[in-house]
Amino acid sequence: MGKPHVIVIPYPAQGHVLPMLELSQWLVKHGVQATFVNTESTHERVVKSLSDSDNIKEVVTMVSIPDGVEPWEDRNDLGKLTEAMFRVMPGELESLIEKINEEGDKITGVIADGQLGWALEVAEKTGVKKAAFWPASAASFISLFNIPKLVSDGIVDSNGKILKKQMIQFSPTIPAINSTNFIWASIGDQATQKVIFDMLSTINGTSKLADWVICNSSYDLEPGAFSLLPDIIPVGPLLASNGKSVGYFWPEDSACLTWLDQQPINSVIYVAFGSFTLFNQTQFEELALGLELTNRPFLWVVREDITPHVDEAYIKGFKDRVQNRGLMVSWAPQQQVLSHPAIACFISHCGWNSTIEGISNGVPILCWPYFADQFLNQSYICDEWKVGLGLSKEEIGIIRRGEIKDKLEHLLSDKSYKERALNLQAKTMDSVRGGNSHKNFNNFIEWIKDN
Numbered sequence: 001m002g003k004p005h006v007i008v009i010p011y012p013a014q015g016h017v018l019p020m021l022e023l024s025q026w027l028v029k030h031g032v033q034a035t036f037v038n039t040e041s042t043h044e045r046v047v048k049s050l051s052d053s054d055n056i057k058e059v060v061t062m063v064s065i066p067d068g069v070e071p072w073e074d075r076n077d078l079g080k081l082t083e084a085m086f087r088v089m090p091g092e093l094e095s096l097i098e099k100i101n102e103e104g105d106k107i108t109g110v111i112a113d114g115q116l117g118w119a120l121e122v123a124e125k126t127g128v129k130k131a132a133f134w135p136a137s138a139a140s141f142i143s144l145f146n147i148p149k150l151v152s153d154g155i156v157d158s159n160g161k162i163l164k165k166q167m168i169q170f171s172p173t174i175p176a177i178n179s180t181n182f183i184w185a186s187i188g189d190q191a192t193q194k195v196i197f198d199m200l201s202t203i204n205g206t207s208k209l210a211d212w213v214i215c216n217s218s219y220d221l222e223p224g225a226f227s228l229l230p231d232i233i234p235v236g237p238l239l240a241s242n243g244k245s246v247g248y249f250w251p252e253d254s255a256c257l258t259w260l261d262q263q264p265i266n267s268v269i270y271v272a273f274g275s276f277t278l279f280n281q282t283q284f285e286e287l288a289l290g291l292e293l294t295n296r297p298f299l300w301v302v303r304e305d306i307t308p309h310v311d312e313a314y315i316k317g318f319k320d321r322v323q324n325r326g327l328m329v330s331w332a333p334q335q336q337v338l339s340h341p342a343i344a345c346f347i348s349h350c351g352w353n354s355t356i357e358g359i360s361n362g363v364p365i366l367c368w369p370y371f372a373d374q375f376l377n378q379s380y381i382c383d384e385w386k387v388g389l390g391l392s393k394e395e396i397g398i399i400r401r402g403e404i405k406d407k408l409e410h411l412l413s414d415k416s417y418k419e420r421a422l423n424l425q426a427k428t429m430d431s432v433r434g435g436n437s438h439k440n441f442n443n444f445i446e447w448i449k450d451n
């Protein structure tokens with residue numbers, strides 16, 4: 001009997017591809033062969049963005065299949081993308097597995113993103129092991145499991161439209177969620193929301209189809225959520241196995257690490273909003289001016305692809321005034337940045353990966369959620385773990401420079417945030433270095449290897 005050989009297949013979004021590629025590298029380290037299946041367009045982006053030192057292609061077999069989106073359609077339309085994927089990718093995945101098997105390199109299991117239930121149906125059909133990977137918090141899983149109840153309670157209709165705007169407490173052991181912040185409720189127009197809602201509604205069934213459901217979280221981070229979900233197994237945070245993530249959609253600017261080396265310890269404000277967040281010009285300027293007002297060094301990820309005419313976006317004179325203490329880059333190697341001793345705090349959109357990367361490095365967080373599960377993650381950061389602060393918006397939805405400066409001052413001058421962040425870091429890292437997450441991961445590997 002040869003090595004176990006699994007297919008790992010993520011949803012084509014940055015916050016899904018990165019942790020699943022990390023998972024694949026951990027699998028390989030444990031003696032499992034991994035074939036990573038991206039959509040063709042994501043594969044192209046990832047391969048193009050690899051840096052010279054990234055040897056991922058020698059470790060994990062990277063392949064691609066079409067996502068079904070027609071050349072004239074827009075892949076940023078998540079509704080269209082999700083529908084097209086569902087139509088085309090199951091057949092493509094099945095053919096891929098057949099082809100690999102015919103070549104004699106037998107596939108023994110499929111580990112699918114929790115959002116891709118159809119991939120587990122393909123696994124079932126081809127008679128291999130089935131596991132689901134959830135790249136976000138266990139609490140967000142709970143909110144999706146409760147979709148049928150939300151419909152029967154009249155909070156949302158069967159298309160996912162929010163009928164009642166109110167705080168929802170699924171259990172006293174997890175943070176309450178405002179119904180307007182449900183994951184699907186802020187994605188695109190009503191038609192898109194329906195497609196995403198339908199996809200998320202299937203997650204309960206997907207997790208029943210899977211032999212294992214693993215989650216990129218830990219008992220220490222979410223004791224309440226995991227007590228409600230005994231069959232969801234935390235194995236995280238799954239950080240880059242060699243300290244550096246691979247699988248970026250944009251080329252990294254690693255010069256920022258050299259710049260960080262020149263900054264005093266515990267001085268730099270790191271600012272990054274993941275892969276989806278969009279700012280209007282007013283908000284962009286207020287953030288820039290807020291950073292300027294702090295008089296502290298900062299490293300700010302400004303995505304050039306979503307900030308058209310980026311040079312003109314900065315307020316006049318800003319770049320000259322901050323040139324000795326501010327660095328703007330288009331994409332940073334975030335895990336390396338957050339582990340750098342110069343970092344003092346993190347202004348984040350609270351995507352789950354950014355959240356657990358901040359926690360794993362003991363970095364206090366100023367929360368600026370944009371959509372989806374990010375509001376729930378903010379509640380964890382501010383109310384449960386107490387390692388960060390939120391920001392208040394004006395009525396017109398803008399966060400002003402004075403608010404940004406004041407909250408940063410508060411976060412950095414009240415040492416209790418850093419203390420709690422370091423405590424949580426210690427617990428979290430213990431869990432992956434020999435503790436519960438580590439043990440769970442080893443049990444998972446045993447299951448994959450078991451004939």
Ligand SMILES: O=c1ccn([C@@H]2O[C@H](COP(=O)(O)OP(=O)(O)O[C@H]3O[C@H](CO)[C@@H](O)[C@H](O)[C@H]3O)[C@@H](O)[C@H]2O)c(=O)[nH]1
Pocket residue numbers: 013014015016018135136245272273274275276277301330331332333334335350351352353354355357371372373374
């Ligand atoms: O300059 C940058 C900016 C980000 N990152 C990385 O990109 C990833 C971003 O992931 P995440 O923080 O989760 O944000 P999103 O890309 O916005 O992720 C989507 O997917 C997540 C997992 O489902 C959800 O929690 C988010 O709300 C959703 O927006 C992280 O690993 C970061 O380290 C970099 O390496 N460099």
